[in-house]
Amino acid sequence: MTGYVEFEFDLPGALLSRLITILDDLQPAPLNAANLSNVPEEQGVYQLFLDDRLVYVGKTDAEAGLHKRLTRHARKVMYRVGLDPMRVSFKAVRIFVFTAMDLESDLIRHYGGVKAIDWNGSGFGSNDPGRERDTTKIDLGNYDAKFPIDIDREVAYAIDAGEMAADALARLKEALPYTFRFESKGGRSRKPHPDTELTPLAALTGPVTPREAIRHIVASLPKGWQATALPGYIIMYREAPRTYPHGEVIAVSGD
Incomplete structure (x- = not known):
């Protein structure tokens, strides 16, 4: 039959091909507040580089656009042993028609897979893992194991x-670029623990290290409180004495 033909346009393939060209042609910029001020809170994909080597591929979601995602990552590389934030740069592409395609997985696959991109699959993009993960041993390839927090x-x-x-604890939590989790009143309540609500502190002149600040606070609390530094975050609970894999006890009240 003449006058008829079937045509199927490979939209995902065309979008991925064009996106790769745009990313490869784009010059990376240092991952800092000045550069991120020009990045909108819109949907898209991005890359992170360490010493000009691709280490992370990410995309936005319904909870966070490009600006929020990259700002969170900029904090994630701060105050880390062996990692100067100046070594980290980024590329970002806003996609006006953001489809349901899994562009992140396609880009990771194009650039060699998770094994070739160090920070994908290493826990770099994760939020606070929660109390149930505090006792989990960390793989040596994990981001926090490679670049532990500098307290x-x-x-x-x-x-x-x-x-x-x-x-004082609430303000310290806001001041730190990594997670600082401490015991609250209990259950679903977000209210402070009674011990912390009723304990006044002596003055502490800044600037100080997180270790010094936490020791100062814990020293005034009733017996049984313990602060522990894990590779990627700090926890403080009324649980002394307790040990954690890869954990360093910072302070114990009543000592």
Whole structure:
């Protein structure tokens, strides 16, 4: 029969091919606040580089656009042993028609798979793993194992005389570029633990290291509190004495 033909356009393949060309032609920029101020909170994909070597491929989701994602990653590379944030750069592409295709997996596959891209599959993009994961042993290839948090680097933080421990802890949590999780009232309540609500602190002049600040706070709490530094975050619970794989006890109250 003449006058008829079937045509199937490979939209996913065409989009991926064009996207790869755009990414490869784009010059990476340092992952810092000044450069991220020009990145909109829109849908798209991005890449991270360490010393100009591709280490992470990511995409946005319904909860966070390009700006929020990259800002979170910029904090993730701060205060890490063996990692200067200046070594990390990024590329980002806004996609106006963001389809349901799994562009992240396609891009990872194009650039050699997870084994060739160090930070994909290493826990780099994860949020706080939660209490149930605190005792899990960390693989040596994990991002936090390669670049553990530096709790001995000074931060802009101080404590006023008479400030309650609960308030000091909340402010320290905001000041740190990594997770600092501590015991609350319990259950589903987000209210502070009574011990921290009722404990006034002595003054502490800043800047100080997280280790110094936490030791200062814990020293004033009732007996049984313990602060532990894990490779990627710090926890503080009324559980002393307790050991964790790869954990370093920072402070114990009542010692």
